[in-house]
Amino acid sequence: MENLYGYDELCRIIESCVTETDYKSISECKSLLMVAVNEEVRLKRCVDSLLKESPGMQIVFIAQPSMVPVLKQWYEACPSIAWKGKYTVEVLKELGDEVRLSQPEGFFYFSEQPVNMRDENFMEIAALLQQQGDVRVFCSTIGEDLYEYHNIHLYCQGIRIYNEINKMIDYM
Amino acid sequence: MKIGILSQNKEKNITGINRVTLGTLTELLKLDQENQYSFIGRTDWFSLPLDSIPFVPATDRVLSLNYLLKANPLDIIHSHYRPFHVGSRIPCGKILTIHDLIPLLFPEWYGSQYGYYNEAIRQGAAEADIIIAVSEYTKRDIVEYYGIPEEKIKVVYNGLFPPKLFAETAVGEAVAGLEREDFLLSVSGVGPHKNQTGLVEGFLRYRQHHPDSNLKLVLTGPVRRYEVIREILEKHKDAEKYIVFTGFVTDAQLVWLYRRAIAFLYVSFYEGFGLPILEALSVGKAVICSDTTSMPEVGGNAVEYCNPHDADSIEAAITHVINDVEYRCGLEALASKQAALFSYERAARETLDIYRRFLK
Numbered sequence: 001m002e003n004l005y006g007y008d009e010l011c012r013i014i015e016s017c018v019t020e021t022d023y024k025s026i027s028e029c030k031s032l033l034m035v036a037v038n039e040e041v042r043l044k045r046c047v048d049s050l051l052k053e054s055p056g057m058q059i060v061f062i063a064q065p066s067m068v069p070v071l072k073q074w075y076e077a078c079p080s081i082a083w084k085g086k087y088t089v090e091v092l093k094e095l096g097d098e099v100r101l102s103q104p105e106g107f108f109y110f111s112e113q114p115v116n117m118r119d120e121n122f123m124e125i126a127a128l129l130q131q132q133g134d135v136r137v138f139c140s141t142i143g144e145d146l147y148e149y150h151n152i153h154l155y156c157q158g159i160r161i162y163n164e165i166n167k168m169i170d171y172m
Numbered sequence: 173m174k175i176g177i178l179s180q181n182k183e184k185n186i187t188g189i190n191r192v193t194l195g196t197l198t199e200l201l202k203l204d205q206e207n208q209y210s211f212i213g214r215t216d217w218f219s220l221p222l223d224s225i226p227f228v229p230a231t232d233r234v235l236s237l238n239y240l241l242k243a244n245p246l247d248i249i250h251s252h253y254r255p256f257h258v259g260s261r262i263p264c265g266k267i268l269t270i271h272d273l274i275p276l277l278f279p280e281w282y283g284s285q286y287g288y289y290n291e292a293i294r295q296g297a298a299e300a301d302i303i304i305a306v307s308e309y310t311k312r313d314i315v316e317y318y319g320i321p322e323e324k325i326k327v328v329y330n331g332l333f334p335p336k337l338f339a340e341t342a343v344g345e346a347v348a349g350l351e352r353e354d355f356l357l358s359v360s361g362v363g364p365h366k367n368q369t370g371l372v373e374g375f376l377r378y379r380q381h382h383p384d385s386n387l388k389l390v391l392t393g394p395v396r397r398y399e400v401i402r403e404i405l406e407k408h409k410d411a412e413k414y415i416v417f418t419g420f421v422t423d424a425q426l427v428w429l430y431r432r433a434i435a436f437l438y439v440s441f442y443e444g445f446g447l448p449i450l451e452a453l454s455v456g457k458a459v460i461c462s463d464t465t466s467m468p469e470v471g472g473n474a475v476e477y478c479n480p481h482d483a484d485s486i487e488a489a490i491t492h493v494i495n496d497v498e499y500r501c502g503l504e505a506l507a508s509k510q511a512a513l514f515s516y517e518r519a520a521r522e523t524l525d526i527y528r529r530f531l532k
Binding site: 006041163 | 237419
């Protein structure tokens with residue numbers, strides 16, 4: 001009998017939770033919460049592309065303190081929140097205190113590091129936002145590859161199973 | 173034999189480690205008809221004829237490949253700078269390429285990455301059967317800082333990829349506003365170890381001592397560089413007239429800048445290899461670079477060296493190369509010969525030799 005639930009199938013389920021997207025699709029969100037992990041020209045290109053598609057888009061940035069003045073200079077109308085260290089779910093509390101933002105329609109995690117696409121902190125922030133409301137989740141690696149996560153819950157479950165099997169094999 | 177290649181994630185615009193991976197792999201596939209190669213992860217972002225093994229790069233910093241190898245047995249896994257773990261009962265050779273240990277050596281600058289290098293890469297290096305270092309200098313660092321026995325580490329130098337980008341016939345695409353300028357070029361990534369401060373200080377001293385010169389300094393790369401040298405620019409009010417920031421440029425523009433520049437300047441404190449030096453040499457350009465770490469391995473006797481910790485030394489090197497036209501032409505004549513010592517064809521031959529010896 002064909003094994004439908006082996007390695008390839010688990011990979012397929014996990015991958016199906018993430019699809020490539022484009023600026024046009026992201027710009028359907030009227031308000032976006034954006035974690036800017038890296039302070040690069042690529043970030044500017046990415047934000048400019050979003051604003052070109054949707055000039056009225058409301059973006060709130062969360063970035064390292066050194067980047068905040070630069071973002072304020074670039075995007076005067078968009079609030080920027082300084083956050084030192086790792087981006088954990090704590091950023092949402094800070095955001096609530098400092099900026100009046102109605103429930104964002106989208107959450108965008110911008111990172112130059114491809115490995116961060118599966119960053120646990122990112123996943124936790126995304127899951128919490130989705131619990132609170134209908135938030136679309138996006139991620140970018142180096143600003144050129146754009147992804148949308150369709151089912152963070154299933155995605156996290158799949159990865160957990162994948163990791164557990166890997167650990168089990170160590171003890172087999 | 174089955175060999176699995178692991179690199180960074182899919183990229184539309186292929187950079188850094190992925191360029192090294194694809195450069196080596198392109199030549200390996202030409203050279204080796206005997207072994208069967210697979211790529212771990214998606215292959216839809218490059219055009220090599222390789223089988224793809226599905227892969228979930230989960231959140232662990234050291235990637236566990238146990239489940240993958242149970243489903244897809246391989247004889248060797250060669251990972252480009254991604255630390256991985258394979259259970260001791262799974263028969264598979266483990267090769268890890270390491271480019272540099274910069275965050276481990278400069279935690280004051282790269283605190284956020286220190287843990288990754290001190291734990292994940294250290295663990296990956298300890299578990300690997302063979303480590304490939306991209307220079308003798310990186311090899312020495314791996315021995316010293318990870319305590320890995322020297323005999324476990326082989327040196328395979330980088331090359332240029334894609335080669336046609338740096339071919340003699342490539343002319344590139346002009347960067348607006350620079351068509352009529354005389355300039356020194358510096359191409360650099362981000363990070364304090366790149367010594368942007370020394371670069372600008374050295375150049376401004378040259379300008380100060382040569383007030384009639386039209387020479388400019390063109391800097392490519394991320395805006396963060398500007399933040400780093402903002403203080404210097406504020407001190408030297410005229411500096412912005414002489415220093416041009418291009419931001420990121422396309423490959424075609426990069427080639428044009430290399431060709432159009434009078435000379436290339438690279439005064440990094442530390443490199444694992446120093447690819448921009450090789451790129452500049454390959455287009456026959458006179459190069460001024462640091463006399464530290466791996467850079468003399470790449471530059472050989474075809475470049476002008478300086479001490480990156482001393483702005484006077486940087487200025488002296490600029491003065492020598494710019495003012496002494498005969499000397500500069502001499503460096504240009506040596507440049508391509510030096511560059512020819514490095515290629516992915518050579519890297520592939522040496523890598524294949526490592527695979528074969530291991531499989532024996």
